[in-house]
Amino acid sequence: MSDDGAPAVVAYDGSEEARAAVQTAARLLAPRRPLLIATVWEAGMAALVLSPPGADGMGMTSMPADPAAVVALDRAQADHASAIAEDGAQIARELGAVAEAVPLVDEADPAATLIALADERDAAAIVVGSRGLGGFKARMHGSTTRKLMQGTHRPVLVVRLPG
Numbered sequence: 001m002s003d004d005g006a007p008a009v010v011a012y013d014g015s016e017e018a019r020a021a022v023q024t025a026a027r028l029l030a031p032r033r034p035l036l037i038a039t040v041w042e043a044g045m046a047a048l049v050l051s052p053p054g055a056d057g058m059g060m061t062s063m064p065a066d067p068a069a070v071v072a073l074d075r076a077q078a079d080h081a082s083a084i085a086e087d088g089a090q091i092a093r094e095l096g097a098v099a100e101a102v103p104l105v106d107e108a109d110p111a112a113t114l115i116a117l118a119d120e121r122d123a124a125a126i127v128v129g130s131r132g133l134g135g136f137k138a139r140m141h142g143s144t145t146r147k148l149m150q151g152t153h154r155p156v157l158v159v160r161l162p163g
Contacts, residue, residue, distance in 0.1 A: 005034075007035065007036050008025055008036070008126070009038055009121070009127070011040070011110070012088035013039060013084065015129065017131055017160070018088065018128075019088075020129050020161055021159040024159045025097070026091070028157075031097065031098065034100065035098070036121060037101050037102060039081045039085035039101075039104065040081075040104045040105075041078065041080070041104070078103065081104075114126060114128075114148060115151050118154055125154055125155040126148055128145055129158075130160050
């Protein structure tokens, strides 16, 4: 990493692993670099949650979810993501870092969304906490950490909890 003061993107979802990533980034990178505390959320999920199943077996289809309810739930998800990102930024600030909360709408998958932010802001690095899923679970759910390391030319700092 160069000493140009470029920011570091820190993935934060409120989990203990993400909290460790914020704390590690603040300790290693502050105050030389600002931290972009990124929380990714999926817009449009409300439509899937609120929409009833398809055909009822009798040739009739269900009505789609109420658009107002979908918009309200999306707004609540956006507000929640903003609050989570701000929580992570506050953790970093308490450790002396300059930190900006950055809630992000997921356009493809969380790793691609984080990489896009890092590219847009010309970040020096991406920091992520790892849950350490292995084997079958990692194959079934994919690995954001693995996708980050394969999808970006930027350094990726992976922080694991002790234990």
